[in-house]
Amino acid sequence: MITHHPVDATLVAAAAGTLPAPHLRVLAVHLAHCPACAGALRAAEAVGGGLLADLPPAPLRADALDRALARLDDPAPLPEPASVTPAVTLAGLATGRWRRITPWIAMMALSPRDTTDSRLDLIRVRPGAALLSHGHTGLETTCVLQGAFDDGTAQYGVGDFAEGDPALDHQPRALPGETCVCLIATTGALRPHGWFGRMVRPMIGM
Protein backbone atom coordinates (compact mmCIF):
# COMPACT_ATOMS: atom_id res chain seq x y z
CA MET A 1 0.00 0.00 0.00
CA ILE A 2 1.28 3.44 -0.93
CA THR A 3 1.69 5.65 2.13
CA HIS A 4 4.13 8.35 0.99
CA HIS A 5 3.09 10.86 -1.66
CA PRO A 6 4.55 13.98 -3.26
CA VAL A 7 3.60 17.29 -1.64
CA ASP A 8 1.30 19.62 -3.60
CA ALA A 9 4.18 21.98 -4.34
CA THR A 10 5.87 19.14 -6.26
CA LEU A 11 2.71 18.24 -8.21
CA VAL A 12 2.15 21.92 -9.01
CA ALA A 13 5.75 22.21 -10.25
CA ALA A 14 5.19 19.13 -12.43
CA ALA A 15 1.98 20.62 -13.86
CA ALA A 16 3.64 23.99 -14.37
CA GLY A 17 6.55 22.40 -16.23
CA THR A 18 9.16 23.68 -13.78
CA LEU A 19 10.07 20.37 -12.13
CA PRO A 20 13.35 19.16 -13.66
CA ALA A 21 12.97 16.14 -15.99
CA PRO A 22 14.76 13.61 -13.70
CA HIS A 23 12.27 14.37 -10.90
CA LEU A 24 9.40 13.97 -13.39
CA ARG A 25 10.70 10.48 -14.18
CA VAL A 26 10.64 9.59 -10.48
CA LEU A 27 7.17 11.08 -10.13
CA ALA A 28 5.98 9.02 -13.14
CA VAL A 29 6.89 5.83 -11.24
CA HIS A 30 4.83 6.94 -8.25
CA LEU A 31 1.88 7.97 -10.45
CA ALA A 32 1.87 4.50 -12.03
CA HIS A 33 1.22 3.13 -8.52
CA CYS A 34 -1.00 5.90 -7.20
CA PRO A 35 -4.23 6.84 -9.04
CA ALA A 36 -4.96 9.47 -6.35
CA CYS A 37 -1.80 11.42 -7.15
CA ALA A 38 -2.35 10.95 -10.90
CA GLY A 39 -5.73 12.60 -10.30
CA ALA A 40 -4.10 15.34 -8.22
CA LEU A 41 -1.68 16.06 -11.07
CA ARG A 42 -4.61 16.34 -13.49
CA ALA A 43 -6.26 18.74 -11.03
CA ALA A 44 -3.06 20.81 -10.96
CA GLU A 45 -3.09 20.88 -14.77
CA ALA A 46 -6.71 22.00 -14.66
CA VAL A 47 -5.57 24.84 -12.39
CA GLY A 48 -2.90 25.70 -14.98
CA GLY A 49 -5.70 25.84 -17.56
CA GLY A 50 -7.82 28.05 -15.31
CA LEU A 51 -4.93 30.45 -14.77
CA LEU A 52 -4.21 30.45 -18.52
CA ALA A 53 -7.83 31.40 -19.19
CA ASP A 54 -7.49 34.26 -16.68
CA LEU A 55 -4.36 35.75 -18.26
CA PRO A 56 -4.75 39.11 -19.99
CA PRO A 57 -4.52 38.14 -23.69
CA ALA A 58 -1.38 39.33 -25.50
CA PRO A 59 -1.95 41.13 -28.81
CA LEU A 60 -1.20 38.93 -31.83
CA ARG A 61 0.12 39.89 -35.24
CA ALA A 62 -2.74 41.08 -37.43
CA ASP A 63 -2.32 38.07 -39.76
CA ALA A 64 -2.01 35.50 -36.96
CA LEU A 65 -5.27 33.66 -37.61
CA ASP A 66 -4.79 33.69 -41.40
CA ARG A 67 -1.29 32.23 -40.99
CA ALA A 68 -2.63 29.46 -38.77
CA LEU A 69 -5.53 28.70 -41.12
CA ALA A 70 -3.11 28.52 -44.05
CA ARG A 71 -1.05 25.90 -42.19
CA LEU A 72 -3.92 23.61 -41.15
CA ASP A 73 -3.49 21.32 -44.15
CA ASP A 74 0.23 20.86 -43.62
CA PRO A 75 1.08 17.34 -42.45
CA ALA A 76 1.02 16.92 -38.68
CA PRO A 77 4.48 17.29 -37.16
CA LEU A 78 6.11 14.13 -35.85
CA PRO A 79 5.43 13.49 -32.17
CA GLU A 80 7.90 15.24 -29.90
CA PRO A 81 10.40 13.08 -28.05
CA ALA A 82 8.98 14.59 -24.86
CA SER A 83 5.72 12.77 -25.43
CA VAL A 84 7.24 9.31 -25.18
CA THR A 85 5.79 7.57 -22.14
CA PRO A 86 8.62 7.03 -19.68
CA ALA A 87 9.53 3.62 -18.27
CA VAL A 88 8.12 3.04 -14.80
CA THR A 89 9.24 -0.52 -14.04
CA LEU A 90 12.62 -1.75 -12.86
CA ALA A 91 12.99 -3.89 -16.00
CA GLY A 92 12.13 -0.92 -18.22
CA LEU A 93 14.46 1.46 -16.39
CA ALA A 94 17.53 -0.71 -15.76
CA THR A 95 18.97 -0.44 -19.26
CA GLY A 96 22.48 0.65 -18.26
CA ARG A 97 25.31 -0.89 -16.33
CA TRP A 98 25.46 -1.33 -12.56
CA ARG A 99 28.52 0.15 -10.94
CA ARG A 100 29.50 -1.16 -7.55
CA ILE A 101 30.06 1.67 -5.09
CA THR A 102 30.60 -0.46 -1.99
CA PRO A 103 30.17 -4.22 -1.49
CA TRP A 104 26.52 -3.56 -0.63
CA ILE A 105 25.57 -0.60 -2.84
CA ALA A 106 25.48 -0.32 -6.65
CA MET A 107 24.33 2.52 -8.85
CA MET A 108 23.29 2.89 -12.47
CA ALA A 109 23.46 6.32 -14.07
CA LEU A 110 20.37 6.90 -16.24
CA SER A 111 20.81 10.52 -17.18
CA PRO A 112 23.77 12.79 -16.48
CA ARG A 113 23.52 16.13 -14.79
CA ASP A 114 21.38 18.39 -17.00
CA THR A 115 21.01 22.15 -17.34
CA THR A 116 19.04 22.23 -14.08
CA ASP A 117 21.95 20.43 -12.34
CA SER A 118 19.70 17.39 -11.88
CA ARG A 119 20.55 13.75 -12.57
CA LEU A 120 18.76 10.43 -12.53
CA ASP A 121 20.14 7.16 -11.12
CA LEU A 122 19.05 3.77 -9.97
CA ILE A 123 20.45 2.70 -6.63
CA ARG A 124 20.52 -0.90 -5.43
CA VAL A 125 21.12 -1.65 -1.77
CA ARG A 126 21.57 -5.04 -0.11
CA PRO A 127 18.92 -5.76 2.55
CA GLY A 128 19.94 -4.40 5.93
CA ALA A 129 22.64 -2.14 4.53
CA ALA A 130 22.64 1.57 5.19
CA LEU A 131 23.03 4.14 2.44
CA LEU A 132 25.44 6.93 3.09
CA SER A 133 24.25 9.37 5.68
CA HIS A 134 23.68 12.47 3.61
CA GLY A 135 22.01 15.81 3.16
CA HIS A 136 21.32 17.67 -0.07
CA THR A 137 22.14 20.96 -1.66
CA GLY A 138 18.93 20.71 -3.72
CA LEU A 139 15.78 18.65 -4.16
CA GLU A 140 16.06 14.87 -3.97
CA THR A 141 13.16 12.63 -4.98
CA THR A 142 13.09 8.85 -4.68
CA CYS A 143 10.59 6.17 -5.62
CA VAL A 144 10.97 2.56 -4.54
CA LEU A 145 10.91 0.00 -7.38
CA GLN A 146 11.68 -3.12 -5.36
CA GLY A 147 12.16 -3.97 -1.67
CA ALA A 148 11.81 -1.29 0.99
CA PHE A 149 13.84 1.17 3.02
CA ASP A 150 13.57 3.07 6.26
CA ASP A 151 14.84 6.65 6.40
CA GLY A 152 14.92 6.85 10.18
CA THR A 153 11.46 8.39 10.43
CA ALA A 154 9.30 6.14 8.22
CA GLN A 155 9.28 3.05 6.02
CA TYR A 156 9.00 3.23 2.23
CA GLY A 157 7.83 0.33 0.04
CA VAL A 158 7.28 -0.15 -3.70
CA GLY A 159 5.66 2.94 -5.24
CA ASP A 160 6.27 5.16 -2.21
CA PHE A 161 7.62 8.60 -3.01
CA ALA A 162 10.20 10.30 -0.80
CA GLU A 163 11.37 13.86 -1.22
CA GLY A 164 13.99 15.78 0.63
CA ASP A 165 15.03 19.38 0.44
CA PRO A 166 18.21 21.07 1.65
CA ALA A 167 16.93 21.16 5.23
CA LEU A 168 16.74 17.36 5.44
CA ASP A 169 19.56 15.11 6.64
CA HIS A 170 18.90 11.41 6.59
CA GLN A 171 20.45 7.97 6.52
CA PRO A 172 18.18 5.54 4.71
CA ARG A 173 18.60 1.82 5.43
CA ALA A 174 17.33 -1.02 3.21
CA LEU A 175 14.89 -3.26 5.08
CA PRO A 176 15.39 -7.01 5.30
CA GLY A 177 13.86 -9.02 2.44
CA GLU A 178 14.34 -8.29 -1.24
CA THR A 179 17.22 -6.17 -2.47
CA CYS A 180 16.04 -2.57 -2.37
CA VAL A 181 16.12 -0.73 -5.71
CA CYS A 182 15.11 2.91 -5.98
CA LEU A 183 14.90 5.47 -8.78
CA ILE A 184 16.48 8.62 -7.44
CA ALA A 185 16.69 12.14 -8.89
CA THR A 186 19.00 14.68 -7.31
CA THR A 187 19.40 18.38 -7.97
CA GLY A 188 22.68 19.83 -6.82
CA ALA A 189 25.16 17.75 -4.91
CA LEU A 190 24.71 15.36 -2.03
CA ARG A 191 26.38 16.46 1.15
CA PRO A 192 27.72 13.21 2.59
CA HIS A 193 28.53 13.20 6.26
CA GLY A 194 31.70 11.77 7.76
CA TRP A 195 35.03 10.78 6.28
CA PHE A 196 33.65 7.74 4.45
CA GLY A 197 31.01 9.67 2.62
CA ARG A 198 33.48 12.35 1.63
CA MET A 199 35.81 9.63 0.40
CA VAL A 200 33.26 7.88 -1.85
CA ARG A 201 31.63 11.04 -3.14
CA PRO A 202 34.20 11.52 -5.92
CA MET A 203 33.90 7.81 -6.76
CA ILE A 204 30.16 8.00 -7.40
CA GLY A 205 30.43 11.31 -9.20
CA MET A 206 27.97 13.01 -6.86
Place this chain on the structure above:
Amino acid sequence: MYVAMQPWPACAGAAAPRRPSGPVRVSADDPAHPRLIRAVAERADRQAFATLFAYYAPRVKAYLQRTGSRADQAEELAQEVLLTVWHKAPQYDPARATAAAWVFAIARNRRIDSLRRDRVAPAEPDPTEMPAAPEPADALLAADQQAQRLHAALAGLPADQSEALRLAFFEERSHSEMETALGVPLGTVKSRLRLAMAKLRLALRDDA
Protein backbone atom coordinates in the same frame (compact mmCIF):
# COMPACT_ATOMS: atom_id res chain seq x y z
CA MET B 1 -4.24 46.36 -27.66
CA TYR B 2 -5.73 44.01 -25.13
CA VAL B 3 -8.98 42.14 -25.31
CA ALA B 4 -11.21 42.88 -22.36
CA MET B 5 -11.04 40.09 -19.80
CA GLN B 6 -13.85 37.64 -20.29
CA PRO B 7 -15.40 35.53 -17.59
CA TRP B 8 -14.74 31.83 -18.10
CA PRO B 9 -15.77 30.34 -20.45
CA ALA B 10 -15.51 33.18 -22.90
CA CYS B 11 -16.63 31.46 -26.04
CA ALA B 12 -16.85 33.54 -29.12
CA GLY B 13 -19.90 33.46 -31.33
CA ALA B 14 -20.29 31.04 -34.21
CA ALA B 15 -18.93 33.65 -36.59
CA ALA B 16 -15.26 33.67 -35.75
CA PRO B 17 -13.82 37.16 -35.38
CA ARG B 18 -11.45 37.83 -38.26
CA ARG B 19 -9.39 40.06 -36.03
CA PRO B 20 -8.36 37.75 -33.22
CA SER B 21 -7.35 40.66 -30.99
CA GLY B 22 -10.79 42.20 -31.28
CA PRO B 23 -13.40 41.83 -28.58
CA VAL B 24 -14.73 38.31 -28.20
CA ARG B 25 -18.51 38.09 -28.12
CA VAL B 26 -20.09 35.90 -25.51
CA SER B 27 -23.52 34.38 -25.71
CA ALA B 28 -25.10 31.79 -23.48
CA ASP B 29 -26.11 29.74 -26.52
CA ASP B 30 -22.63 29.44 -27.94
CA PRO B 31 -20.97 26.06 -27.91
CA ALA B 32 -18.38 25.74 -25.19
CA HIS B 33 -14.75 24.91 -25.80
CA PRO B 34 -14.97 21.13 -25.35
CA ARG B 35 -17.62 21.05 -28.09
CA LEU B 36 -15.48 23.21 -30.36
CA ILE B 37 -12.55 20.81 -29.92
CA ARG B 38 -14.90 17.94 -30.72
CA ALA B 39 -16.10 19.77 -33.85
CA VAL B 40 -12.49 20.13 -34.98
CA ALA B 41 -11.90 16.44 -34.31
CA GLU B 42 -15.01 15.15 -36.02
CA ARG B 43 -15.51 17.55 -38.92
CA ALA B 44 -12.19 19.39 -39.27
CA ASP B 45 -14.36 22.42 -38.54
CA ARG B 46 -12.28 25.49 -39.39
CA GLN B 47 -14.86 27.87 -37.94
CA ALA B 48 -14.59 26.08 -34.60
CA PHE B 49 -10.80 26.23 -34.87
CA ALA B 50 -10.90 29.96 -35.58
CA THR B 51 -13.00 30.48 -32.45
CA LEU B 52 -10.59 28.45 -30.34
CA PHE B 53 -7.69 30.34 -31.90
CA ALA B 54 -9.21 33.72 -31.08
CA TYR B 55 -9.57 32.71 -27.45
CA TYR B 56 -6.46 30.66 -26.78
CA ALA B 57 -3.72 32.01 -29.06
CA PRO B 58 -3.48 35.42 -27.29
CA ARG B 59 -3.52 33.71 -23.88
CA VAL B 60 -0.93 31.11 -24.87
CA LYS B 61 1.23 33.94 -26.18
CA ALA B 62 0.80 35.79 -22.88
CA TYR B 63 1.71 32.62 -20.98
CA LEU B 64 4.85 32.09 -23.05
CA GLN B 65 5.91 35.70 -22.60
CA ARG B 66 5.31 35.46 -18.85
CA THR B 67 7.55 32.41 -18.73
CA GLY B 68 10.43 34.03 -20.53
CA SER B 69 9.87 33.91 -24.32
CA ARG B 70 10.46 37.02 -26.41
CA ALA B 71 7.36 38.40 -28.13
CA ASP B 72 8.31 37.05 -31.58
CA GLN B 73 9.16 33.59 -30.20
CA ALA B 74 5.94 33.55 -28.19
CA GLU B 75 3.95 34.46 -31.31
CA GLU B 76 5.52 31.60 -33.28
CA LEU B 77 5.17 29.07 -30.44
CA ALA B 78 1.52 30.09 -29.96
CA GLN B 79 0.96 29.31 -33.66
CA GLU B 80 2.50 25.88 -33.15
CA VAL B 81 0.47 25.23 -30.00
CA LEU B 82 -2.80 26.04 -31.79
CA LEU B 83 -1.76 23.91 -34.78
CA THR B 84 -1.18 21.08 -32.31
CA VAL B 85 -4.70 21.68 -30.99
CA TRP B 86 -5.92 21.20 -34.57
CA HIS B 87 -3.98 17.98 -35.12
CA LYS B 88 -4.51 16.44 -31.68
CA ALA B 89 -8.17 17.34 -31.28
CA PRO B 90 -9.22 13.66 -31.71
CA GLN B 91 -7.15 12.83 -28.62
CA TYR B 92 -8.87 15.37 -26.37
CA ASP B 93 -10.73 13.52 -23.64
CA PRO B 94 -13.19 15.75 -21.74
CA ALA B 95 -13.41 13.11 -19.01
CA ARG B 96 -9.73 13.73 -18.21
CA ALA B 97 -9.22 17.45 -18.73
CA THR B 98 -10.99 20.74 -19.13
CA ALA B 99 -10.41 22.35 -22.53
CA ALA B 100 -8.15 24.99 -20.98
CA ALA B 101 -6.13 22.35 -19.09
CA TRP B 102 -5.60 20.45 -22.33
CA VAL B 103 -4.43 23.55 -24.19
CA PHE B 104 -2.29 24.54 -21.22
CA ALA B 105 -0.56 21.13 -21.20
CA ILE B 106 0.19 21.43 -24.93
CA ALA B 107 1.59 24.94 -24.42
CA ARG B 108 3.64 23.84 -21.41
CA ASN B 109 5.13 20.89 -23.30
CA ARG B 110 5.92 23.08 -26.30
CA ARG B 111 7.66 25.53 -23.97
CA ILE B 112 9.70 22.75 -22.34
CA ASP B 113 10.67 21.36 -25.76
CA SER B 114 11.78 24.76 -26.94
CA LEU B 115 13.93 25.18 -23.83
CA ARG B 116 15.41 21.72 -23.78
CA ARG B 117 18.85 21.37 -25.25
CA ASP B 118 19.08 17.77 -24.14
CA ARG B 119 16.15 16.15 -25.88
CA VAL B 120 17.08 12.65 -24.83
CA ALA B 121 15.32 12.34 -21.49
CA PRO B 122 11.60 11.78 -21.95
CA ALA B 123 9.44 14.10 -19.92
CA GLU B 124 6.48 13.15 -17.82
CA PRO B 125 3.63 11.16 -19.29
CA ASP B 126 1.95 13.59 -21.59
CA PRO B 127 -1.77 13.86 -20.90
CA THR B 128 -2.29 15.03 -24.47
CA GLU B 129 -0.97 11.67 -25.66
CA MET B 130 -3.53 9.60 -23.80
CA PRO B 131 -5.89 7.94 -26.24
CA ALA B 132 -9.31 9.43 -25.78
CA ALA B 133 -11.82 7.01 -24.35
CA PRO B 134 -15.28 7.12 -25.89
CA GLU B 135 -17.06 9.53 -23.59
CA PRO B 136 -20.69 9.76 -22.62
CA ALA B 137 -22.49 12.55 -24.44
CA ASP B 138 -22.54 14.70 -21.32
CA ALA B 139 -18.76 14.52 -20.76
CA LEU B 140 -18.29 17.61 -22.92
CA LEU B 141 -20.76 19.51 -20.79
CA ALA B 142 -19.23 18.13 -17.58
CA ALA B 143 -15.75 19.32 -18.63
CA ASP B 144 -17.17 22.77 -19.25
CA GLN B 145 -19.01 22.88 -15.92
CA GLN B 146 -15.86 21.72 -14.18
CA ALA B 147 -13.96 24.60 -15.75
CA GLN B 148 -16.60 27.03 -14.53
CA ARG B 149 -16.47 25.68 -10.96
CA LEU B 150 -12.69 25.92 -11.07
CA HIS B 151 -12.87 29.49 -12.29
CA ALA B 152 -15.14 30.45 -9.38
CA ALA B 153 -12.89 28.66 -6.89
CA LEU B 154 -9.77 30.38 -8.27
CA ALA B 155 -11.49 33.74 -7.93
CA GLY B 156 -12.38 32.92 -4.32
CA LEU B 157 -8.86 32.04 -3.17
CA PRO B 158 -7.20 34.30 -0.60
CA ALA B 159 -4.73 36.67 -2.26
CA ASP B 160 -1.63 35.01 -0.77
CA GLN B 161 -2.63 31.55 -2.08
CA SER B 162 -3.54 32.83 -5.49
CA GLU B 163 -0.24 34.73 -5.68
CA ALA B 164 1.71 31.58 -4.79
CA LEU B 165 -0.10 29.64 -7.54
CA ARG B 166 0.49 32.32 -10.15
CA LEU B 167 4.19 32.44 -9.32
CA ALA B 168 4.39 28.64 -9.48
CA PHE B 169 2.73 28.48 -12.90
CA PHE B 170 3.81 31.63 -14.64
CA GLU B 171 7.20 32.66 -13.40
CA GLU B 172 10.24 30.58 -14.19
CA ARG B 173 11.20 30.19 -10.56
CA SER B 174 12.37 27.50 -8.23
CA HIS B 175 10.61 27.30 -4.88
CA SER B 176 13.54 28.92 -3.12
CA GLU B 177 13.30 31.84 -5.55
CA MET B 178 9.56 32.01 -4.88
CA GLU B 179 10.45 32.27 -1.24
CA THR B 180 12.39 35.43 -2.03
CA ALA B 181 9.73 36.81 -4.37
CA LEU B 182 6.97 36.38 -1.82
CA GLY B 183 9.12 37.35 1.13
CA VAL B 184 8.06 34.30 3.13
CA PRO B 185 9.83 31.06 4.06
CA LEU B 186 9.70 28.03 1.74
CA GLY B 187 7.49 26.14 4.20
CA THR B 188 4.93 28.94 3.94
CA VAL B 189 4.98 28.83 0.13
CA LYS B 190 4.42 25.08 0.22
CA SER B 191 1.58 25.35 2.71
CA ARG B 192 -0.10 28.08 0.64
CA LEU B 193 0.08 25.81 -2.41
CA ARG B 194 -1.30 22.93 -0.34
CA LEU B 195 -4.25 24.97 0.97
CA ALA B 196 -5.00 26.32 -2.49
CA MET B 197 -4.87 22.90 -4.16
CA ALA B 198 -7.10 21.34 -1.48
CA LYS B 199 -9.85 23.87 -2.25
CA LEU B 200 -9.42 23.65 -6.00
CA ARG B 201 -9.50 19.84 -6.04
CA LEU B 202 -12.76 20.00 -4.14
CA ALA B 203 -14.18 22.37 -6.75
CA LEU B 204 -13.09 20.03 -9.56
CA ARG B 205 -14.92 17.03 -8.13
CA ASP B 206 -17.89 16.10 -10.24
CA ASP B 207 -20.20 15.99 -7.23
CA ALA B 208 -19.06 19.44 -6.09
